[in-house]
Amino acid sequence: MKSVQQEIDERTNLTGSNKFELLLFTLGTSANSDRAELFGINVFKIREIVAMPEITSVAGAPPNMLGVVNLRGQIISVIDLPAIAGCTPKTGLNIILVTEFARSTQAFAVESVEDIARLDWGQVLSAESSAAGGMVTSIARLDGDTDHTRLVQVLDVESILRNMMPSDEAEVNPDTLGPQITLKPGTVILAADDSVVARALIEQGLDAMGAPYIMTKTGREAWDQLQSLASAAEAEGKTIHDKIALVLTDLEMPEMDGFTLTRNIKQDTRFKAIPVVIHSSLTGSANEDHVKSVGADAYVAKFVAEELAATLRKVLAQ
Missing domain, CATH: 2.40.50.180 (CheA-289, Domain 4)
Known part of the structure; x- marks a missing residue:
């Protein structure tokens, strides 16, 4: 047993x-x-x-x-x-x-x-x-x-x-998010989430933070987008760091989950220095420990816009 x-x-x-x-x-x-x-x-x-x-x-x-x-x-x-x-x-x-x-x-x-x-x-x-x-x-x-x-x-x-049970208060309040997020010119946040509701909230949050982004629906779509941006950067004589400032990913997603996406990023010499933040409703110490084991830079539980903003600022500052 x-x-x-x-x-x-x-x-x-x-x-x-x-x-x-x-x-x-x-x-x-x-x-x-x-x-x-x-x-x-x-x-x-x-x-x-x-x-x-x-x-x-x-x-x-x-x-x-x-x-x-x-x-x-x-x-x-x-x-x-x-x-x-x-x-x-x-x-x-x-x-x-x-x-x-x-x-x-x-x-x-x-x-x-x-x-x-x-x-x-x-x-x-x-x-x-x-x-x-x-x-x-x-x-x-x-x-x-x-x-x-x-x-x-x-x-x-x-x-x-x-x-x-919708919330009586706005889930994204620009007045409580703190200072705007400043990215390197020309770069964006690459985000992945398969939930329509989650994507809408993330987009509202990133818009309120002043952070440009590319939104994808699965880990596979995010990985393909990363490959495409790397090819475009190379053609322009640049690196992926001139295109992507950070990857924000859910864990549960069709085709490729967030754990696999994170591991792929961190094991690829072109991408391993890109910060990865996992944003998931799968809370608990077991999941958070595993997040660290695949090399993610941070974990934040869904969905509190202020906590997401604070986590993104902290990781980008590093």
Whole structure:
């Protein structure tokens, strides 16, 4: 039997090979199909899986908020995930997934938990060009590139949570960000994030800081952009440092994750001096330790604009 720590270490080490684990679950059937489709959340975001406990309704709660549960002394909000996804559970809401990410704890009610799948990020494609809405960030092919592979919709739980419980205050306030960021003339920040909501917030923050940027949607797209800029710099008799001041990357991304992107940058003699800041909702000491092991210059948890600004200034000053 593996110990809990062994399992944690094994999962953390997957990030070194562009792999991750996805918890698979069902929400019921939709109006367009009688089949219960598979959905997924990164295992790193799951704190625990619990049989449906007694839920206390809360007066004035937002739509699709079932109420709260008392779990070992912690009061946790429970979100009706099938209702948000437009699904109807055949057997009811039987399980809650207690999640921790982006500095918050919440539970998502689902119909059933099916499995944990170990995948390469190369098996995951962005969902933005598909018919999927903003709540699905990517589509995972469970069986690789086979013609009849099973597909899993990877949920953008950060966007779901933000849409359900929007902040009353502006998330990017130029008056509280501090002094503008000054980059070397002609250089930009290269940013990568697969979430529509996260990209919008990052863009607002960088605009407010006065920092020019190039925004990409995956680690692979950022890596290709870096190669292209390096070629352009060489043709102009310059180096990549005349084009890129810093790389800001998410961790969870289709095709190539942020760990792999960072390692590729730091192992390439052309790019290794470029500062890399990882900006992720995957918090916790295990992830932060691994960030250091792949050579990132800093880690900042999503999303507090003031903390992002302070981190960028600190790294650029170094």
